[in-house]
Amino acid sequence: MKGNEYIKFMTQEFTSFIDSTPEERKTRRSQRKSEPAVYSSKWLGMLPFALKSTLKKDSS
Template identity: 85%
Template sequence: MNGNEYIKFMTQEFTSFIDSTSEERKTRRSKRRTEPSVYSSKWLGVLPFALKSVMRKDSS
């Protein structure tokens, strides 16, 4: 993704966020809080994901 595409994407995301109502934002926020997060990603970051993808790539 080059710089122009990234700026276009971020602009679209920002405008969709601004155009949404405050109730929609509150429900989205509460839904995100109630969903359980993946333990390995929450506590260890991207490293477990990277190792899993490398292991899958090597076994294929």
């Protein structure tokens, strides 16, 4: 994504967040919290991501 596109995307996301009602934000937040976290990320942090990216880089 180019710089201009990224800024446009972030502006759109920010304005949609600001335009939403506080009740909508609370329900969205509670839905995110109720979803289970990915096991590897929850217990091992960035280690699985770093390992995957290293292996992917080496195979390329």
